[in-house]
Amino acid sequence: MGLTDMGVGTVAEGSVSTSNSRTERAARDPGGEPAEAGAEAPARILLVDDKPDLLDSLHQLVTLHGYRPDKALGGQAAIDALRSGPYDVVLLDLVMPGVSGHDVLDFAARESLACKIIVVSGDASYNGVKHALHRGAFDFVKKPYEAGELMATMETALRQCRLEADNARMSRRLEESEALHRFIVNHSPDLIYMLDRHGCFTFLNDRVESLLGYRRDELIGRHYSEIVDPEDLDRARHLFDERRTGRRAASNVEIRLKSRRRPQGDRVFHNHVVWAELTAMGVYRDPRERTRDGFVGSYGTARDITARKEAEEVINFQAYHDLLTRLPNRALLRDRLSLAIAQSERNKQKLAVMFLDLDRFKIVNDTLGHTIGDRLLKAVANRLRSCLRSGDTLSRFGGDEFMLLLPEVRTRDDVVVIADKILDRLNAPF
Numbered sequence: 001m002g003l004t005d006m007g008v009g010t011v012a013e014g015s016v017s018t019s020n021s022r023t024e025r026a027a028r029d030p031g032g033e034p035a036e037a038g039a040e041a042p043a044r045i046l047l048v049d050d051k052p053d054l055l056d057s058l059h060q061l062v063t064l065h066g067y068r069p070d071k072a073l074g075g076q077a078a079i080d081a082l083r084s085g086p087y088d089v090v091l092l093d094l095v096m097p098g099v100s101g102h103d104v105l106d107f108a109a110r111e112s113l114a115c116k117i118i119v120v121s122g123d124a125s126y127n128g129v130k131h132a133l134h135r136g137a138f139d140f141v142k143k144p145y146e147a148g149e150l151m152a153t154m155e156t157a158l159r160q161c162r163l164e165a166d167n168a169r170m171s172r173r174l175e176e177s178e179a180l181h182r183f184i185v186n187h188s189p190d191l192i193y194m195l196d197r198h199g200c201f202t203f204l205n206d207r208v209e210s211l212l213g214y215r216r217d218e219l220i221g222r223h224y225s226e227i228v229d230p231e232d233l234d235r236a237r238h239l240f241d242e243r244r245t246g247r248r249a250a251s252n253v254e255i256r257l258k259s260r261r262r263p264q265g266d267r268v269f270h271n272h273v274v275w276a277e278l279t280a281m282g283v284y285r286d287p288r289e290r291t292r293d294g295f296v297g298s299y300g301t302a303r304d305i306t307a308r309k310e311a312e313e314v315i316n317f318q319a320y321h322d323l324l325t326r327l328p329n330r331a332l333l334r335d336r337l338s339l340a341i342a343q344s345e346r347n348k349q350k351l352a353v354m355f356l357d358l359d360r361f362k363i364v365n366d367t368l369g370h371t372i373g374d375r376l377l378k379a380v381a382n383r384l385r386s387c388l389r390s391g392d393t394l395s396r397f398g399g400d401e402f403m404l405l406l407p408e409v410r411t412r413d414d415v416v417v418i419a420d421k422i423l424d425r426l427n428a429p430f
Contacts, residue, residue: 194300239278243298280300327381327402344407
């Protein structure tokens with residue numbers, strides 16, 4: 001039996017009745033999160049009709065099914081209600097004086113409202129239904145309506161709202177997760193990359209630009225060998241083609257990469273080497289089945305250790321060299337002398353060790369100062385270097401004393417020739 005004649009009370013024209021109580025059958029608010037974890041926000045339903053008795057009967061029907069709908073008497077009241085806040089479902093009469101249901105549909109379309117509008121009207125003509133659906137109506141129910149049919153249509157619209165809200169919420173969370181992931185990856189202090197099975201780059205984070213001076217799009221699709229120092233290509237072949245995973249994969253292996261940084265104010269790129277600590281592993285379609293056909297490529301990170309390597313080189317140089325003349329010190333001379341003696345014994349050859357010190361050097365320091373004395377020591381070291389062969393070693397032994405190691409000497413006369421050459425060079429004024 002239709003309930004179109006079932007009405008109690010009246011509502012003043014243009015008024016809207018609201019209620020915010022929660023029900024067990026309420027649907028989620030598509031515009032926001034639930035107020036409580038695991039709970040659903042109450043469904044927001046708006047009932048629109050220009051006849052108070054029909055509006056009251058519709059309100060009573062919806063209320064009996066556990067909802068707390070709002071009422072709008074007439075089209076203008078409906079538009080005002082839609083402006084005041086979001087609704088999930090609107091039950092809308094079409095034929096109303098002044099602002100009609102078609103006008104309400106046009107307003108919802110202009111404002112891009114997400115509510116589902118169910119037209120409840122006695123105008124069931126084909127053109128009327130088509131016109132309403134083309135203007136964005138969710139469904140059409142003819143007056144006089146069956147209560148079960150109307151409520152089933154409204155429940156379908158509410159389920160659609162819940163699905164859209166859940167989908168929007170998941171999409172929003174996915175976008176936030178992806179944005180966070182991109183932020184973490186691109187702001188990592190390490191270079192992060194992925195290669196295909198042929199060794200060509202498929203992904204690089206932003207670090208490649210500040211570390212190596214290459215744009216990401218410039219390297220995508222290019223082979224990894226283009227950024228590896230030529231002297232380390234053999235080692236790189238085993239690192240970048242890594243197919244192992246877990247603990248067996250390559251980890252913290254040092255390698256040199258080519259960097260192309262542009263100095264500020266200079267339009268020309270300058271190439272130099274960056275030391276990197278590389279960690280790599282294979283990537284497979286199915287991580288549980290690491291087969292040749294399932295191999296996709298490799299993933300890895302490269303950490304800049306150039307500063308550490310330079311510091312190690314400085315420390316190593318200071319440990320084995322004299323900082324003033326930059327010649328080998330006693331420790332390095334001792335190592336080279338031990339090696340030269342072993343080689344001479346093995347090859348049945350001779351070697352020579354020469355000791356040299358500067359006479360009256362103290363007078364230079366006392367009269368001209370230690371700065372001039374240091375300059376004199378460096379000048380003497382430069383002259384001594386010019387007298388030696390490529391395999392010979394010149395060492396500053398301490399103070400004004402120098403030692404020379406001459407391997408592979410045939411006779412004593414060869415040493416005398418070198419000594420005379422040194423004395424001749426040192427006789428020229430400084």
